[in-house]
Structure formats: structure tokens, C-alpha cells
Amino acid sequence: MRAGRLAILPTETVYGLGADAANPAAVAAVFAAKGRPQFNPLIAHVAGLAEAEAIAAFDHRARALAAAFWPGPLTLVLPVRDGDAVCDLARAGLDTVAVRAPSHPMAQALLRAFGGPVVAPSANRSGRPSPTTHADAMSETGAAAAASLDGGPCRVGLESTVVALLDVPRLLRPGSVTRAQLEAVVGPLAEAQADAGRSPGRLARHYAPDAPVRLEARAPRAGEAYLAFGSYPPAEGAWNLSPAGDLAEAAANLFAMLRAADATSPAGIAVAPVPEDGLGEAINDRLRRAAGYVG
Ligand code: TXA
Ligand code: MG
DSSP: OTTSOOEEEOOSSSOEEEEETTOHHHHHHHHHHHTOSSOOOOEEEOSSHHHHHHHBOOOHHHHHHHHHHOSSSEEEEEEBSOTTTSOTTTTTTOSEEEEEOOOOHHHHHHHHHHOSOEEOOBSSOTTSOOOOSHHHHHHHHGGGOSEEOOOOSOSSOSOOEEEEESSSEEEEEOOSSOHHHHHHHHOOOEEOOSOGGGOGGGSTTOSOOSSOEEOSOSSOOTTEEEEEBTTBOOOTTOEESOTTOOHHHHHHHHHHHHHHHHTTOOSEEEEOOOOOSTTHHHHHHHHHHHHTOOO
16 A cells, blocks of 8 residues: 555455555545546545544544544544645545544554555445455455455444534434434534535445345345345345344345345345334435435
């Protein structure tokens, strides 16, 4: 990465395609490998709060969130302090920067050894489900990487929660750090402002498999693959996101099972109802995007 090359790296959320955040040529290679239709801002990954404070302006709310959830699956969007450490291209020219300290031990070791911020978008090609295993990451963007680290299957399975602290705290992307957990630290969260061009995670048909996705399905129709959840029992040969109805287990299984179902080239993928509470908000957010329902 110091030579401007790319690396597949594990995090606790999903696999990332990592590059030196200060190197515009390396960052451009990341956009090219993902096939992002436009230059959308990337998350700068750092080892911890001290490293993050060098590049972003933290206020008391940002420090409180970092103290509560870092290292872990929370990304903070803050005013940028050092626009060279995270280059213009990585920030898509914005005067803000997204920072996150991942908890995966291999990501931590890599970030400490590298010594500077690392941009790492999810290692999927643009618009596809995020990879949650080393093999899935390699099949998506491995050809563009000079090296990869196999950290096993990702524990969380959904991308980090993204919160902006520019005016009032805003939830830009739900994730495994839930709304309730965040509000316990910073009070009520405002919704993201409609600015989809700046937040690709908010576009419809993001995280999408090739097959059309049908939600709230109590049973598969002819030709459909079925992703069951809890008490909606799987049909023959189907997948169950969590037989016990556990939302954390369902989150961890979601993208891998969407990929596995998609690989059978079904007429469609039907998904059982998943409750909206807690982690269910993030799971349903990704499911609605996979189905193309969310604008
Ligand atoms: O869990 C994760 O966050 C994974 C792992 C690899 O760390 N990474 C990830 O990166 O999901 P990516 O690039 O796929 O998603 C980054 C999201 C995008 O929705 C982007 O628009 C938003 O963060 N973002 C980044 N910088 C931003 C900024 N300055 N303002 C608003 N949104 C920003
Ligand atoms: Mg992504």
C-alpha cells in the first residue's frame, strides 16, 4: 500500500479494498476497481481516536461516540482537518471526512503497521452486495489487489453505521450500532438530508444481486430462492438467515446468503419478514435497497 497498490482487508463489518488515503493515484485505482459510476467519498480507516483526531475535527459529541463504539462498526462524518492525509479525491472534494476505527484484529494490525489513514470501501464492485468472506472479496475486486488478508468470515456482516456530526447528529446509514444505542449517547438523530449523489449507500438498487428480490414473503413462489428467517421455515434447499430469529446472526448471514441464492440463477429471491427493531432497521435498509424499493 505504501507503493500505491491496493489490498483486500478484513474488517468486522465487511471486507474492504484498501489503499493509502493520501495517494490520489492509489485512490483513483480503488474507484476504477469498483467501477463506481461517480467519485463518491470513501471512509478513512484509522487505528483509533488519536489517529482520527489528526485528520478530522472532533467535538464533544464525536468524542463521546468514539469512546462508546470505537474500535467498532461506526463511521463518523466530521469537518476535515488535514486535507492531505485524506486526499481530495478520497473525500470527493468535500470539506468533510468519514473516519472509522475498525475492531478486527487484522485490520488493527494493518493500520498500526501502515501508520496513516487507509481508504477502504466495501470490496464489491459498485452496486453489488458487500463481500463478507475472503473468497467473495477476491471474486469481486481481487484482480485489482496486489495482496489480500484472509480474516475469516466477517462477524457483523453489514457495513458500518454512518453518522454525520456537522450540524445536528444525522444517521446517514443504519448499521449494527443501532439508532437506540446512538441516541443514548448523543440524543435524537435527524434523518439524512436527501443528497443521494453524495451517499451511494442511499441509492436504490444498491447492494443488489442479479435476481430480483421480493420482500415480506411468507413462502417462495415457483422458481424463487427463499431466504427464511426464524419461524418462517425454509422450503427444501433454502436458506435461513437465523433459525433462532436472532437479528445479529441474520445480519452476519445476509450478504453471503443473498450471494449464494443468486448463484443458483433463480427466477427471483424471496425474503421472509424481518422485524424492524434494533439491528432489524439496518437489515431491512439493505434488503429494501437490494429490492430497489428505496430512493
Ligand atoms: O463497514 C464499512 O464501513 C466498510 C468497511 C470496509 O469498513 N466500508 C464501507 O465503505 O462500507 P463504502 O465506501 O462502501 O461506504 C462508505 C459510505 C458511502 O455511503 C459514502 O457515501 C459515505 O460512507 N461517506 C463517505 N464519506 C462521506 C462524507 N464525507 N459525507 C457523507 N457520506 C460519506
Ligand atoms: Mg459499499
